[in-house]
Amino acid sequence: MAERTREDVLDDLDRVDRIDGAGSSGPDQPGEPDGSVGGPTPRPGRTRPPRPAGSGPVRWTLRLVAIGYVVVLVLLPLAVMLVRVFGDGLGAFVASVTAPEAVTSIILSVEVAVQSVVINTVFGLAAALLITRYRFWGRSALNALIDVPVSVSPVIAGLALILVYGQNGWFGGALAAVGVQVIYNAPGIVLATSFVTLPLVVRELVPVLEEIGLEQDQAGRALGANAWQRLWRLTLPSVRWALAYGVVLSLARALGEYGAVRVVAGNILGYTQTMPLLAAQRYTDLDENGAFAISFVMVAIAVLSIVVVAILRPKEES
Amino acid sequence: MADAQRAAGIRADGISKRFGDFVALDDVDLAVPSGRLTALLGPSGGGKSTLLRIIAGLDTADTGTVVIDGQDATRLPPQRREVGFVFQHYAAFKHLSVFRNVAFGLEVRRRPKAEIRARVHELLELVHLTQFADRLPAQLSGGQRQRMALARALAAEPKVLLLDEPFGALDAKVRKELRDWLRRLHDEVHVTTVFVTHDQEEALEVSDEIVVINHGRVEQVGSPNDLYDRPANEFVMEFLGPTTRLDGRLLRPHDIDVFADAAPGTVPAVVQRLQRVGFEVRADLRRTDGDQQTFWVQLTPGQVETLDLAVDTPVWVRPARRAAVIEPALT
Amino acid sequence: MAATTTTPVRPTRARAGRRPLPPGVLPLGAGSGLGLGLVTLYLSILVLLPLIAVVITSTEGGVAGFVDTLTNPAVSSAIVLTVLSALAATAVNVVAGTLVAWVLVRDRFVGRRLLSLVIDIPFALPTIVAGLVLIALYGIDSPIGITLAQTRAAIFVALLFVTLPFVVRAVQPVLEELDPDVEQAGASLGAGRLAIFVRLVLPNLVPAIAAGAALSFARSLGEYGSVTLISGSLPRRTEVASARMLSQIENDNLTGASVVAVVLLVIALIVIVGLNLVQRRAARRG
Numbered sequence: 001m002a003e004r005t006r007e008d009v010l011d012d013l014d015r016v017d018r019i020d021g022a023g024s025s026g027p028d029q030p031g032e033p034d035g036s037v038g039g040p041t042p043r044p045g046r047t048r049p050p051r052p053a054g055s056g057p058v059r060w061t062l063r064l065v066a067i068g069y070v071v072v073l074v075l076l077p078l079a080v081m082l083v084r085v086f087g088d089g090l091g092a093f094v095a096s097v098t099a100p101e102a103v104t105s106i107i108l109s110v111e112v113a114v115q116s117v118v119i120n121t122v123f124g125l126a127a128a129l130l131i132t133r134y135r136f137w138g139r140s141a142l143n144a145l146i147d148v149p150v151s152v153s154p155v156i157a158g159l160a161l162i163l164v165y166g167q168n169g170w171f172g173g174a175l176a177a178v179g180v181q182v183i184y185n186a187p188g189i190v191l192a193t194s195f196v197t198l199p200l201v202v203r204e205l206v207p208v209l210e211e212i213g214l215e216q217d218q219a220g221r222a223l224g225a226n227a228w229q230r231l232w233r234l235t236l237p238s239v240r241w242a243l244a245y246g247v248v249l250s251l252a253r254a255l256g257e258y259g260a261v262r263v264v265a266g267n268i269l270g271y272t273q274t275m276p277l278l279a280a281q282r283y284t285d286l287d288e289n290g291a292f293a294i295s296f297v298m299v300a301i302a303v304l305s306i307v308v309v310a311i312l313r314p315k316e317e318s
Numbered sequence: 319m320a321d322a323q324r325a326a327g328i329r330a331d332g333i334s335k336r337f338g339d340f341v342a343l344d345d346v347d348l349a350v351p352s353g354r355l356t357a358l359l360g361p362s363g364g365g366k367s368t369l370l371r372i373i374a375g376l377d378t379a380d381t382g383t384v385v386i387d388g389q390d391a392t393r394l395p396p397q398r399r400e401v402g403f404v405f406q407h408y409a410a411f412k413h414l415s416v417f418r419n420v421a422f423g424l425e426v427r428r429r430p431k432a433e434i435r436a437r438v439h440e441l442l443e444l445v446h447l448t449q450f451a452d453r454l455p456a457q458l459s460g461g462q463r464q465r466m467a468l469a470r471a472l473a474a475e476p477k478v479l480l481l482d483e484p485f486g487a488l489d490a491k492v493r494k495e496l497r498d499w500l501r502r503l504h505d506e507v508h509v510t511t512v513f514v515t516h517d518q519e520e521a522l523e524v525s526d527e528i529v530v531i532n533h534g535r536v537e538q539v540g541s542p543n544d545l546y547d548r549p550a551n552e553f554v555m556e557f558l559g560p561t562t563r564l565d566g567r568l569l570r571p572h573d574i575d576v577f578a579d580a581a582p583g584t585v586p587a588v589v590q591r592l593q594r595v596g597f598e599v600r601a602d603l604r605r606t607d608g609d610q611q612t613f614w615v616q617l618t619p620g621q622v623e624t625l626d627l628a629v630d631t632p633v634w635v636r637p638a639r640r641a642a643v644i645e646p647a648l649t
Numbered sequence: 650m651a652a653t654t655t656t657p658v659r660p661t662r663a664r665a666g667r668r669p670l671p672p673g674v675l676p677l678g679a680g681s682g683l684g685l686g687l688v689t690l691y692l693s694i695l696v697l698l699p700l701i702a703v704v705i706t707s708t709e710g711g712v713a714g715f716v717d718t719l720t721n722p723a724v725s726s727a728i729v730l731t732v733l734s735a736l737a738a739t740a741v742n743v744v745a746g747t748l749v750a751w752v753l754v755r756d757r758f759v760g761r762r763l764l765s766l767v768i769d770i771p772f773a774l775p776t777i778v779a780g781l782v783l784i785a786l787y788g789i790d791s792p793i794g795i796t797l798a799q800t801r802a803a804i805f806v807a808l809l810f811v812t813l814p815f816v817v818r819a820v821q822p823v824l825e826e827l828d829p830d831v832e833q834a835g836a837s838l839g840a841g842r843l844a845i846f847v848r849l850v851l852p853n854l855v856p857a858i859a860a861g862a863a864l865s866f867a868r869s870l871g872e873y874g875s876v877t878l879i880s881g882s883l884p885r886r887t888e889v890a891s892a893r894m895l896s897q898i899e900n901d902n903l904t905g906a907s908v909v910a911v912v913l914l915v916i917a918l919i920v921i922v923g924l925n926l927v928q929r930r931a932a933r934r935g
Contacts, residue, residue: 066752081785127688136677151917153871155891156910160699256775258874276777295778302773376833396836403837409830413852423838
């Protein structure tokens with residue numbers, strides 16, 4: 001790449017950055033994309049020397065405003081909640097998260113999340129392969145349709161599912177005839193969760209698959225590997241990290257979905273009550289600390305997933 | 319050269335710049351005469367770009383002063399230095415047309431519209447881009463983009479024009495064309511110009527004066543011929559062209575005379591390898607006396623024929639009479 | 650490759666197109682055809698049919714039913730409140746998100762990476778937890794004495810919380826790719842800091858900002874979990890459209906809920922298409 005020719009100013013400034021980096025911000029590298037959850041993946045850009053956002057007062061003002069905004073908006077309330085979780089002591093917290101309804105809600109959430117993530121992973125892989133490797137009529141429509149859940153209110157998602165699979169819905173009668181109840185039951189929760197987590201795996205895979213292209217696959221074909229072998233031995237290993245964070249993102253999202261699940265679950269205590277539904281229920285029942293306690297479990301899962309993604313993401317570069 | 323002319327150009331005195339432990343510039347003095355085309359030549363990482371950027375105000379020196387056209391510019395922000403700067407990778411304003419790119423400096427100075435239009439068209443004519451005025455930079459070739467960048471830098475009539483590896487991102491042919499074109503352009507506009515390059519051929523061909531910079535220091539200043547014929551040290555000699563070593567002395571391979579028979583001052587050698595590259599023949603030789611030292615000589619195919627050279631042919635060699643020679647250090 | 654300045658600013662999914670098959674692309678075969686069938690079936694069952702059902706159901710009351718639903722004071726004020734809150738939150742995001750992205754890319758300070766991680770928290774946090782987190786700080790017994798519970802301000806803050814990452818994460822990669830020489834060229838041509846930002850940097854960020862704003866607006870329009878508890882969902886005062894739909898669903902007024910849903914979908918579509926146009930126009934010039 002001709003443009004990466006290093007004339008000396010870039011060399012010089014790179015050196016500054018190395019020195020700065022060692023002195024102040026530790027692991028920061030210029031141009032290294034930060035781990036981000038769900039956002040567009042930053043391309044591994046050319047390494048450019050970072051340049052100050054203006055000098056002196058302007059730079060400090062911008063920095064303080066940005067940090068202040070994020071801290072006040074996100075970190076401060078989060079910290080306050082974490083403090084209040086243990087407001088009644090550790091014993092109360094433990095009792096609160098081990099109460100029978102809490103345990104069943106955690107189990108249900110995990111079951112639902114695992115099922116919908118498995119379904120969406122298989123679907124996501126197939127859809128991503130179709131979108132990146134094939135050209136067919138309706139491809140753009142398919143591509144657009146996958147993004148729809150992002151822009152649709154979760155309540156609309158739940159409503160839409162009720163209209164088709166509810167008792168009086170399009171297929172409700174037929175399903176009831178064969179003894180399947182979807183709405184106000186676990187399958188409905190799985191459907192609603194799958195709806196909202198639909199795009200996550202696909203959107204992680206598509207850029208990576210576009211990047212690796214078809215050459216690898218064609219080389220495999222020339223060497224006599226069949227489609228199945230090419231998928232397992234060539235494609236999957238090259239997208240494993242993208243797939244991994246797609247799955248982590250989906251899991252985190254699936255465990256925490258509230259709106260869509262609320263609509264289809266009916267909130268039957270100990271039966272269709274997931275963690276988020278329990279948290280809301282407790283808050284409505286004026287058990288604020290109980291709501292914070294179960295929320296703490298979800299915060300822990302969320303933070304864990306962010307950290308996992310942040311650790312996984314840079315590996316893609318190498 | 320008149321002192322007044324020197325004062326009107328660029329003076330940088332005692333410039334030092336460190337990036338942490340790395341010394342980019344070490345107490346450098348530079349005087350660029352007014353109206354001339356000066357090259358800052360040196361290897362990558364030698365500090366020449368940093369010096370150019372300090373003159374432009376894009377970097378600040380740790381110590382030292384910069385005087386542009388008689389005015390102390392050391393503390394001036396780049397906006398007020400009245401320099402035109404051309405970047406290696408064009409730094410085109412992608413979202414603006416060629417016209418608006420060139421007009422930018424005039425627009426931010428709030429010049430009247432009519433004046434801007436006239437000036438931009440004049441410049442586009444100068445850089446042969448008139449018919450591309452409404453295009454976007456993305457629709458131009460690399461060479462065209464760099465000419466646009468030049469017109470843009472010249473638009474607000476800067477006191478000095480600074481070019482940072484201006485042809486570095488272009489392929490060899492376009493590079494050569496633009497080089498000639500820059501020379502002609504400068505002969506037309508006469509603006510004090512400094513350009514940074516690591517290509518000695520470019521510097522020798524285009525500039526009135528060359529400043530060789532290495533390891534943050536000025537190695538030598540002079541006209542292209544001065545530098546080529548009278549290099550101050552081994553570094554300058556080696557950087558400006560091919561060299562070889564005979565009797566410990568550094569000299570140019572075309573400055574060695576080759577004879578078929580012994581002559582006064584010659585030493586015996588034998589041909590080890592002959593390689594023809596276009597109009598030049600590289601002859602690798604080995605001395606057959608003393609330490610069997612190897613060296614090489616640049617010959618023409620005609621000379622090879624006259625001397626009837628082939629591998630293992632014995633010859634006698636000596637430095638040409640007016641050869642540029644760096645004597646071995648006295649150690 | 651002399652690519653330097655031609656990098657398109659549009660993010661990933663720009664290339665659909667009716668061009669002839671580009672290299673590295675296959676026509677459908679038997680296996681992939683079957684795959685396409687299954688993928689389409691799944692999408693139809695999960696997304697397409699249900700959404701079509703919403704549209705059809707919304708027409709069940711005819712034009713009169715549609716109008717009746719929308720002129721219901723609780724419905725109309727919920728929709729107005731939702732749209733205005735979404736617009737306000739998106740406007741703040743455009744400014745704050747761009748600023749945060751700028752600081753993340755161009756500034757270097759201890760804790761920058763931590764800041765970057767914190768920005769992702771709203772993405773990863775379940776919406777109901779986001780609501781409870783805000784209640785912990787701004788609830789009835791607020792430790793800092795600022796009670797936003799059951800106010801419209803609470804809705805605004807909740808929307809800012811959950812949409813924080815959209816503009817930041819859209820702008821960040823574009824800013825990283827931006828050639829710093831361009832700003833220096835602007836400076837040496839005499840442009841001040843503000844002129845450089847407005848005339849040289851911002852035009853390159855517009856497509857990314859528009860993309861982030863579209864996501865942020867769509868999300869705000871449909872937000873429920875983070876808003877419902879802290880706003881108290883008081884009809885005609887602090888009830889957002891999603892909360893209104895839910896209460897309609899719970900009262901078995903599926904037709905009414907579908908009407909609201911269709912209106913929301915149409916508004917989202919208009920804004921997304923509009924911002925997409927902005928994006929395209931800006932991208933075409935790059």
